[in-house]
Amino acid sequence: MQTxxxxxxxxxxxxxxxxxxxRLIEQLRDLYQVEHLIYHSVNSAGEPYAALTYSLDWVxxxxxxxxxxxxxxxxGCYQRFHPVDWKRLDWSxxxxxxxxxxxxxxxxxxxxxxxxxxxxxxxxALFTVNHRCSDEEWxxxxxxxxxxxxxxAHYVNQKALEVERGTDRLPDQSLSPRELDALTMLxxxxxxxxxxxxxxxxxxxxxxxxxxxxxxxxAANTTHAVALAMARGKIIV
Amino acid sequence: MQTxxxxxxxxxxxxxxxxxxxRLIEQLRDLYQVEHLIYHSVNSAGEPYAALTYSLDWVxxxxxxxxxxxxxxxxGCYQRFHPVDWKRLDWSxxxxxxxxxxxxxxxxxxxxxxxxxxxxxxxxALFTVNHRCSDEEWxxxxxxxxxxxxxxAHYVNQKALEVERGTDRLPDQSLSPRELDALTMLxxxxxxxxxxxxxxxxxxxxxxxxxxxxxxxxAANTTHAVALAMARGKIIV
DNA sequence: ATTACCCTCCCCATTTTCGGGGAATTATAA
DNA sequence: TTATAATTCCCCGAAAATGGGGAGGGTAAT
Numbered sequence: 001m002q003t004x005x006x007x008x009x010x011x012x013x014x015x016x017x018x019x020x021x022x023r024l025i026e027q028l029r030d031l032y033q034v035e036h037l038i039y040h041s042v043n044s045a046g047e048p049y050a051a052l053t054y055s056l057d058w059v060x061x062x063x064x065x066x067x068x069x070x071x072x073x074x075x076g077c078y079q080r081f082h083p084v085d086w087k088r089l090d091w092s093x094x095x096x097x098x099x100x101x102x103x104x105x106x107x108x109x110x111x112x113x114x115x116x117x118x119x120x121x122x123x124x125a126l127f128t129v130n131h132r133c134s135d136e137e138w139x140x141x142x143x144x145x146x147x148x149x150x151x152x153a154h155y156v157n158q159k160a161l162e163v164e165r166g167t168d169r170l171p172d173q174s175l176s177p178r179e180l181d182a183l184t185m186l187x188x189x190x191x192x193x194x195x196x197x198x199x200x201x202x203x204x205x206x207x208x209x210x211x212x213x214x215x216x217x218x219a220a221n222t223t224h225a226v227a228l229a230m231a232r233g234k235i236i237v
Numbered sequence: 238m239q240t241x242x243x244x245x246x247x248x249x250x251x252x253x254x255x256x257x258x259x260r261l262i263e264q265l266r267d268l269y270q271v272e273h274l275i276y277h278s279v280n281s282a283g284e285p286y287a288a289l290t291y292s293l294d295w296v297x298x299x300x301x302x303x304x305x306x307x308x309x310x311x312x313g314c315y316q317r318f319h320p321v322d323w324k325r326l327d328w329s330x331x332x333x334x335x336x337x338x339x340x341x342x343x344x345x346x347x348x349x350x351x352x353x354x355x356x357x358x359x360x361x362a363l364f365t366v367n368h369r370c371s372d373e374e375w376x377x378x379x380x381x382x383x384x385x386x387x388x389x390a391h392y393v394n395q396k397a398l399e400v401e402r403g404t405d406r407l408p409d410q411s412l413s414p415r416e417l418d419a420l421t422m423l424x425x426x427x428x429x430x431x432x433x434x435x436x437x438x439x440x441x442x443x444x445x446x447x448x449x450x451x452x453x454x455x456a457a458n459t460t461h462a463v464a465l466a467m468a469r470g471k472i473i474v
Numbered sequence: 475a476t477t478a479c480c481c482t483c484c485c486c487a488t489t490t491t492c493g494g495g496g497a498a499t500t501a502t503a504a
Numbered sequence: 505t506t507a508t509a510a511t512t513c514c515c516c517g518a519a520a521a522t523g524g525g526g527a528g529g530g531t532a533a534t
Contacts, residue, residue: 068473069417069421069472069473070414074473075470075473078470078473079355079359079470080355081318081353081354081355093414095414116318117318118316118317118318122316176509176510176511177307177330177332177510178510178511178512179510180306184306186460186461187460187461187464188461188464189456189457189458189460189461189464190457191457191458191489191490191491192490192491193490201511201512201513202512202513202514204512204513204514204515205511205512205513205514207491207492207493208511208512208513209510209511210491210492211492211493212510219426220426220427220428221426221428221491221492221520222460222491222492223423223424223426223459223460223463224423224424224425224426224474226460226463226464227424227425227426227463227464227467227474228474230464230467230468231467231473231474233312233315233316235306236305236306236311236312236315236468237461237464237465237468331501331502413479413480413481414480415480415481415482416480428519428520429520429521430520438481438482438483439482439483439484441482441483441484441485442481442482442483444521444522445481445482445483446481447521448522448523449480458490458521458522459521459522
């Protein structure tokens with residue numbers, strides 16, 4: 001069994017394009033004989049990327065409906081450190097059950113196992129195995145392959161980051177100490193006036209920091225700037 | 238070497254109080270013969286807790302100065318999934334270098350290794366080993382003990398959560414779907430008017446959601462509500 | 475079936491923030 | 505050293521948010 005993963009990692013090293021990752025994901029699905037395999041990520045600029053074996057119809061529908069915001073797999077893994085079996089997630093809300101029905105119709109299996117991954121600057125990725133089978137079968141599968149999957153998830157993410165770095169993007173905008181102070185205060189719920197008082201600067205000055213931070217982050221308004229700074233790990237509230 | 242950790246885990250099971258955890262941390266420091274051992278966490282309500290071997294003076298100073306917001310160890314690990322050696326963190330800013338000098342004066346060693354941990358509802362914890370030695374010595378130490386430390390970090394966090402659950406806290410406030418929608422839109426930078434339009438409701442209605450979400454989250458204003466919802470993993474922007 | 479919560483709509487007055495300007499001194503870095 | 509960035513201060517009008525109030529219909533659970 002170990003030869004599988006060794007061969008895979010060797011082949012992964014050759015890959016230099018997103019297409020290559022996609023093909024590898026498909027080969028991996030066949031190798032492990034599961035219904036679906038999904039790698040998807042959101043980089044620091046918020047751009048999504050995915051290599052997966054779901055039907056394109058489902059992917060389009062998912063994106064159109066912005067299901068990433070209610071999908072318990074995404075929500076549940078976003079802040080988690082450890083891989084999680086889909087059974088352990090929260091499927092209780094009505095909206096989610098509806099989503100589940102649609103997913104099932106689109107050919108998504110009832111069993112799933114997802115591995116969250118985090119990269120630099122808030123980059124977030126998920127590596128998911130999906131299958132349709134009984135709980136017992138699934139338990140046997142996961143027990144047998146968790147280690148492999150962890151390694152694969154890690155390597156695939158590394159490769160995706162590497163390939164993406166080729167597509168040169170805007171450099172990571174760094175915020176000045178005062179800008180971080182300002183955003184932190186606002187994120188903590190202080191009003192501009194109070195925040196300025198705490199930082200011992202005029203309210204006007206505070207506003208300059210917020211403005212420049214907003215500009216650097218490409219944020220539409222103050223709330224957005226705070227949200228982006230948080231999402232990118234620049235501040236903690 | 239393995240007997241060390243087995244004995245530790247057994248003793249850990251007996252612990253039922255915060256004081257017990259503190260004593261165990263001290264014993265662990267002696268066991269591994271390092272300068273300092275630190276476990277600290279922030280729960281879903283934002284309350285900090287720590288069991289550590291730093292001097293109380295330094296802890297007081299750290300809290301008073303709110304160094305948690307600039308400490309590269311905290312910042313760097315907050316969004317990371319994997320343990321990290323302090324050398325790999327970003328110590329470049331002036332403010333940080335100053336912090337480092339103060340820390341060194343307070344008896345904190347030059348070498349460190351921190352393990353981030355995440356629990357339910359945005360709970361975040363750090364397990365850190367600190368020592369004063371050369372890079373080579375430190376490499377030998379970490380190489381020899383990473384596995385142990387990972388396990389210990391995990392068990393200590395579990396125990397801390399368990400002990401904390403005893404001190405019954407306010408139940409986790411759940412937000413309604415529409416409240417989540419509203420906060421998500423604002424977190425994405427939409428204005429109230431635009432957000433209402435996207436959600437196909439009146440701007441007045443949107444405001445009701447924001448107000449109730451703010452109330453539930455105990456937030457002072459909209460920006461705060463979005464920040465809290467993000468920190469608690471309720472929304473993704 | 476009653477309670478409770480969710481969703482939707484509306485008014486008003488007050489406070490706060492936004493987005494455009496401009497300008498000075500001090501650090502930091504190339 | 506010279507440029508670039510950071511830090512600090514200021515004005516103003518338009519726009520948005522806040523904090524009260526009230527009201528009706530729906531759904532879900534007890």
